[in-house]
Amino acid sequence: MAAVLMHMLGDLTGRTMLVFPRSSALRLAELMLHRDAGTSLEFGEMEQSALKEAGNILSSAYMNALSEFMHLMLLPSPPSLAVDMSTAVLTTAYLQFSSQRDYVFCVESEFMMVKLSEKLRGFFLLLPDPASLQVLLRAVRVA
Template sequence: MSHTKQLTSLQLDALKEAANIGAGNAAGALAQFLGRRIDMSVPRTALISCADIASYAGLEEDSQSISIAFRVIGDLPGHFLMLLSEKTGLSLLKGLLPETKQVEIDNMGELEESCLKEVGNIMTASFLIALSVFLKVNLMNSLPEMTICEGGLFSELLLDEFKCSDAKALMLETRFHESEENLNIYLFFLPTETSLKKLLKKLGLP
């Protein structure tokens, strides 16, 4: 299947179900880590251009955003992204480090950066473990790489870091929120074209 070909509604529904399982596992891990209830939803599943991820995630051109990226290793190689708005990043840090004074996103210390990377690592690993069990495949994530940039520059980051061009990529967007506020956490799984074919085959789809 070429990346230029759109997925059918049946394929998208099956992928959304797989994403729901992974996201549910990730939400549980995040709730345990933060010590508070976390809800999640998978509102959109689509085949999009990597260059459109920033707009799909609602990243504003002139606002800071946080990208925590992983390579996916195993039977379905690709990349996995966790995107945070500046507000969400600060909210997470406030919950994880209540005794630490308020920091700005662009001048975080090693401790703050380590905390956000760990959030990304826990959620990504939980997501991939659930998908591994559901699809009966072997999936692991690499160590996290965190980047802070303006939303308008995120497409350039994807091109530089992942060599991601205008070719289509599978987007499994997941949003996490709690009763107090919307955390605006977005997860994207970007499999290679070969991995996407294998994924659909595992789901019993053409």
């Protein structure tokens, strides 16, 4: 599994994770680096950089949508990347983000490459801080 992790700053605080299965993460890096399918077997420096950039773009897009919906300012931090077994990535992220987070918002994302007849699946996770969770829940109830 590969996960791009970012802090969410501004009017709401917390963390975001963009999570991909290993094969999808490698393929996404190949596409971004204009490489043929199956040519990237490991997460080298270029693959890591490409995934962090993809995570930055996608997480920022999700945060912008949330920001516009709630009329709040949300700012992303620079991305970091974790590559490991899924349990290790998620457990480490949970412990680093504080055990006070009982709720996670999850958005499944599919990337369709029609010309290549491919699709890649990933998940955007939003882990709000406790105070931010209350703001989010109030906003959802109003909408």
